[in-house]
Amino acid sequence: MQTNPRLIAIASGKGGVGKTWFAITLAHALTRLGRRVLLFDGDLGLANIDVQLGLTPEHDLGSVLAGRVSLTEAVMRHPDGGFDILAGRSGSGALSALDPTHLEAVLAMSRHVPAGYDDVLLDLGAGVERAVRRMAAAADILLVLATEEPTSLTDAYAVLKLHRADRPEGDARLVVNMAPTRADGERTCTTLRRACATFLRFKPLLAGIIRRDDKVRDAIRRQTLLLTRHPGCSAASDVEAVAYGLVG
Numbered sequence: 001m002q003t004n005p006r007l008i009a010i011a012s013g014k015g016g017v018g019k020t021w022f023a024i025t026l027a028h029a030l031t032r033l034g035r036r037v038l039l040f041d042g043d044l045g046l047a048n049i050d051v052q053l054g055l056t057p058e059h060d061l062g063s064v065l066a067g068r069v070s071l072t073e074a075v076m077r078h079p080d081g082g083f084d085i086l087a088g089r090s091g092s093g094a095l096s097a098l099d100p101t102h103l104e105a106v107l108a109m110s111r112h113v114p115a116g117y118d119d120v121l122l123d124l125g126a127g128v129e130r131a132v133r134r135m136a137a138a139a140d141i142l143l144v145l146a147t148e149e150p151t152s153l154t155d156a157y158a159v160l161k162l163h164r165a166d167r168p169e170g171d172a173r174l175v176v177n178m179a180p181t182r183a184d185g186e187r188t189c190t191t192l193r194r195a196c197a198t199f200l201r202f203k204p205l206l207a208g209i210i211r212r213d214d215k216v217r218d219a220i221r222r223q224t225l226l227l228t229r230h231p232g233c234s235a236a237s238d239v240e241a242v243a244y245g246l247v248g
């Protein structure tokens with residue numbers, strides 16, 4: 001029997017905290033655990049999964065929305081990673097001002113992907129405006145990325161607060177990225193969880209701590225996958241641990 005794939009959204013509020021890189025690497029790690037994964041670029045303003053991977057997809061979300069191609073036709077398989085990608089629309093800005101009908105169409109698309117996928121990973125844009133908030137609320141699991149920077153913490157808190165309002169029983173989990181050490185990452189997590197417990201009366205689960213690792217920048221610069229380029233490095237094993245936790 002065909003069950004619906006899980007929709008896992010990745011949000012942060014603040015930009016530049018590693019959402020896109022993390023979404024790509026998590027897609028790869030889940031694939032290596034035997035999951036069939038679709039990585040969906042849901043950053044409607046500054047879509048860039050394809051850029052970070054050095055791919056030139058023939059079609060993108062925009063072509064599907066315009067009715068030119070089906071979702072199956074628009075999806076591209078990563079040649080090395082083995083997961084599928086639905087590219088967003090880089091730079092055109094045409095999707096950033098999505099009207100509500102289009103936004104619902106994108107959501108319906110991410111919910112009703114072709115059969116065969118286990119996980120759909122949705123890389124969300126920065127900010128907490130309507131489209132991001134609506135997509136986060138539609139997910140089965142929301143992974144909220146934060147770094148130890150105060151601005152990242154307050155933005156991650158804002159994402160959690162809105163998600164709590166939209167989905168009081170929703171499954172939101174924390175990912176601390178760019179932690180200098182595990183102990184630092186744990187402190188960041190404690191700070192955020194404490195704020196949630198005090199003001200929102202819930203404690204988000206910790207999905208994982210990803211350490212800061214120069215290999216990440218190297219892999220991105222070369223437009224390669226971290227798990228292929230630097231297997232076993234600290235950030236790689238940290239993302240693998242998150243994937244493992246999601247598969248259970």
Ligand SMILES: Nc1ncnc2c1ncn2[C@@H]1O[C@H](COP(=O)(O)OP(=O)(O)O)[C@@H](O)[C@H]1O
Pocket residue numbers: 012014015016017018019020021022177178179210211212213214216217220235
């Ligand atoms: N764990 C990490 N260690 C070191 N650098 C990282 C790590 N995660 C992300 N980065 C850096 O952060 C930059 C921004 O990442 P990106 O995925 O584009 O962020 P976002 O999608 O949140 O805007 C990357 O170019 C990369 O160099």
Ligand SMILES: [Mg+2]
Pocket residue numbers: 019020021043048
């Ligand atoms: Mg991004």
